Amino acid sequence: MSWLLTAADLPDLARGATLLGTGGGGDPYIGSKLVERVLGDGAITILDPEELADDLFVIPTAQMGAPTVMIEKIPAGTEPTLALRALEAHLGRTADATMPIECGGINSMIPLVVAAETGLPVVDADGMGRAFPELSMETFAVYGVHGSPLALAGERGETVIIDTGDDDRQMEWLARAITIRLGGVGHIAEYAMTGADVRRTAVPRTISMALALGRAIREAREQHRSPFEAIADTLSRTLYSHLRELTVGKVVDVERRTTEGFAKGRAVIAPLEGEGTFEILFQNENLIARRDGEVVAIVPDLICVVDHETAEPITTEGLRYGQRVRVLGISTPDMMRTEGALAAFGPSAFGLAEPFLPVERLGS
Amino acid sequence: MSWLLTAADLPDLARGATLLGTGGGGDPYIGSKLVERVLGDGAITILDPEELADDLFVIPTAQMGAPTVMIEKIPAGTEPTLALRALEAHLGRTADATMPIECGGINSMIPLVVAAETGLPVVDADGMGRAFPELSMETFAVYGVHGSPLALAGERGETVIIDTGDDDRQMEWLARAITIRLGGVGHIAEYAMTGADVRRTAVPRTISMALALGRAIREAREQHRSPFEAIADTLSRTLYSHLRELTVGKVVDVERRTTEGFAKGRAVIAPLEGEGTFEILFQNENLIARRDGEVVAIVPDLICVVDHETAEPITTEGLRYGQRVRVLGISTPDMMRTEGALAAFGPSAFGLAEPFLPVERLGS
Structure with missing residues (x-):
């Protein structure tokens, strides 16, 4: 079932996304502040992957770069939407929704920034099911949806489109070079796919899982129960x-x-x-x-x-x-x-x- | 007046382009071999810049990279045309002609490779009037035509579109990063412009000048005259x-x-x-x-x-x-x-x- 995410959910989501970051993934707290600023008292529609129309057009959005740089260089917040628009223009097709490529770390938040800015819904799924360091480490790619063409946007409004066909590692190699020259952080739109592709290639319901984990930890603390039991209990109802x-x-x-x-x-x-x-x-x-x-x-x-x-x-x-x-x-x-x-x-x-x-x- | 260039002209053109390379620019001999292979006994139409229709659409093509690498890694020859096609697709507009961005060195030859492959004519003009090491060092940019969007193609069929607006130095910075990751050589299409733009921003008749210089040196040698007087005499009729x-x-x-x-x-x-x-x-x-x-x-x-x-x-x-x-x-x-x-x-x-x-x- 689709549901609405509001700014009140962000601290729990950030905590859960940090857990799923398994030590990395960049700081979701910084990302949650970007979402908060754009979202205000609005709400973001989160779409259940099982309910997507087969031909719904989804363009995932994300940040790439060194986590250490992300802490020092807070993005303006408009770059991921610029990347999405650049990819739409290149493909000649408008996105019906965005989605994370990674549910751990800051990339749990970037699609929410895009959603808050554009009004697009966000698909409750991702391509890593955690955090990984490279753009090619995606279940999307494993199950046949490739990252190219990728659009990358910089803070000075630069846009770059990279098309390496089916070679997602070469895509990563080239996009990383641009990101380094942009100062260590770039924002991207890639792995454009249909609703049917999402169901076949994405790890489902990872946004709701991150939110549930963060919430379970907080509520257990508030109620003086074991947060570890709360984590185990929450996970037992997931994949x-x-x-x-x-x-x-x-x-x-x-x-x-x-x-x-x-x-x-x-x-x-x-x-x-x-x-x-x-x-x-x-x-x-x-x-x-x-x-x-x-x-x-x-x-x-x-x-x-x-x-x-x-x-x-x-x-x-x-x-x-x-x-x-x-x-x-x-x-x-x-x-x-x-x-x-x-x-x-x-x-x-x-x-x-x-x-x-x-x-x-x-x-x- | 427009004229036809054939394979017989290539050795003279290479010699003149090496002179105009002022020590750099990459080896036009390698480029001339690429042209020869594609051109066979055909001919390339070279357009005089004064005779271009105002709205003729020109997409210059070139190679970028370290001259030392170019010697060791001879390009397949299809990359510059791939770059041209990628830029055409991005702009939604088909080129009527190509043109050098640089008349010294190997970039005197790359547009001829494209012309031989596609049948497009080549405009007798360029944006450096010699050779320079960076993509932003162009009379085109000085007089208001910017390099973006630039298309870059690699030997494995990768394409990259870079758009940095009016910032040609940032375009160079990002394109150089891709070129390095492609192994040191990339092929590009950039500085798309109209016939009217060519007349306002390009250094005119530099292909014919390079050819005339190379021919004058050879003929003077054959006729036991001073090649230095031949160079001086040829230049006296140019800018x-x-x-x-x-x-x-x-x-x-x-x-x-x-x-x-x-x-x-x-x-x-x-x-x-x-x-x-x-x-x-x-x-x-x-x-x-x-x-x-x-x-x-x-x-x-x-x-x-x-x-x-x-x-x-x-x-x-x-x-x-x-x-x-x-x-x-x-x-x-x-x-x-x-x-x-x-x-x-x-x-x-x-x-x-x-x-x-x-x-x-x-x-x-």
């Missing part, structure tokens, strides 16, 4: 049904370096009880978690670091020595675990030698 | 009417480094007769020549290094210790020496502190 607490501990080491536009590094967590070590490797997002050297969760499954009491999600940027955290492993939907999906955004896509194994089947 | 021999000497030092995609450096020439030193600084193209520290020619005037006997032009890449050379200073047309023109491609545009002074008024 992300398995949650496992991987460790509770204290951050004792964080290594972080920016390489080729990515924040790469590792966090070491010492369990609060018992012996042993726990380690997470990340590239913008958390990629793999090991307990005493043994893999306990691996991409594309979600590895989420949260405050050990409040369950507030902590990004890789926010990791600090001495923080007490819980690490949650969350299963992804089946469509994100197929052979094609794993080729696009499984362990090998990040240079990891370990094979993918579902978090629910790994050692507890 | 480039002043030629001065700046020195005759031996190359005694060449420094060359590749910085930010440019071949920057300096050549020192010891005069064959008398004392003193002669120095040329270059950035792809020769920028300034000094005799005993005194400026004797400066950009945008042409500083051409040629073999001291045959007058064969020598590029900065081709400079070698011990070569005996003549250095020629050639005046550029008035439209390339206005305040606006000098701001775009005068000494300060290359970071030189010296003001522009016409070669015909500098110390002999």
Whole structure:
């Protein structure tokens, strides 16, 4: 069923989107402020993917760039709509709706900025089912909808159209070059598709899931219930049904370096009880978690670091020595675990030698 | 008057275009081989700019990239036409003709490749009146025709449309980023304009001038006349009417480094007769020549290094210790020496502190 999203929902949505960002994805708080400013006391129509007309024309919108730059360089807010309009002009077709390409991090918010500005509805689905660092890491692409042509807009009104045919990695490669020259952040419209394509290629109901997660955490805190139980309970009604607490501990080491536009590094967590070590490797997002050297969760499954009491999600940027955290492993939907999906955004896509194994089947 | 160009003209045109490349511009010989392959025994119509209908629609075509890469990575030949077609599609308008953006170096040839492939005529004019290293260094831009939207095509069929409004430097900045990611060479269509625009903003008859120069040098050699007198005589009938021999000497030092995609450096020439030193600084193209520290020619005037006997032009890449050379200073047309023109491609545009002074008024 379609529903209305208002400014009152934004803090919960931001919290849930940070959780689904699995350490990366850019700061949804900044994005929520952009939505708030444009939306005022209006409302955005969120469309259920099952209810879309087959020929409804959807143009997803997003931001691309280094999360660190996004924090320092707050966008004007008009660029994603400019990208959408540029793609419409190029295609000679007007969008009936927009949609996220990524439900974790700031890209949960960018389509809402577009919706608030244009009056377009937003489809409750996305192409990553979490956050990933590259434009080609999309279920859309895995299931046959390609990113090209992509439109990119800069803060000085520049527009760039990139068409690499079916080659989504080359699209990413070229768009990244433009984004770097624009100062590190660009806004994009890409993966234009029909309503039928959405149902075939998108991870469904990820906006409502992010909102439900953020809300569940907040309400549990307000009612002095366990926010962790609230998260588990919320997920049990979604395609992300398995949650496992991987460790509770204290951050004792964080290594972080920016390489080729990515924040790469590792966090070491010492369990609060018992012996042993726990380690997470990340590239913008958390990629793999090991307990005493043994893999306990691996991409594309979600590895989420949260405050050990409040369950507030902590990004890789926010990791600090001495923080007490819980690490949650969350299963992804089946469509994100197929052979094609794993080729696009499984362990090998990040240079990891370990094979993918579902978090629910790994050692507890 | 319009005229027909055939494959038999290409060696002379290449020689003249190398001279007008003033040390840079990429190798027109490679370009001439591309034209030859497509043209066969056909002919290309070259249109005189004075005879263009006011509303004739002209889309110039070119190659961009590092001259060194162009030597190593010969283009397929279909990319410039792909760029032209992409720009036509974007603009919703079909080109009536193509045109060079640069008459020196390989870009004298790229529009001929397009013409041979498509049957389009080529306008006998360009926007640099020589070679320059950046897409924004165009008389077109100086006199009000901007480069955007620009279409860029890669060898794998990628197309990119860049629109930066009136900001031709930003267009260059973004297009250069794409070119680098495509491996160092891209093919472009840009500065779309009407016949009336051509007459107002282009340097006229530079293809026929390059051809006449190359032919004059060859015929003088064949007839055992002085090729230098032939060059002077040919130029006297063009807008480039002043030629001065700046020195005759031996190359005694060449420094060359590749910085930010440019071949920057300096050549020192010891005069064959008398004392003193002669120095040329270059950035792809020769920028300034000094005799005993005194400026004797400066950009945008042409500083051409040629073999001291045959007058064969020598590029900065081709400079070698011990070569005996003549250095020629050639005046550029008035439209390339206005305040606006000098701001775009005068000494300060290359970071030189010296003001522009016409070669015909500098110390002999």
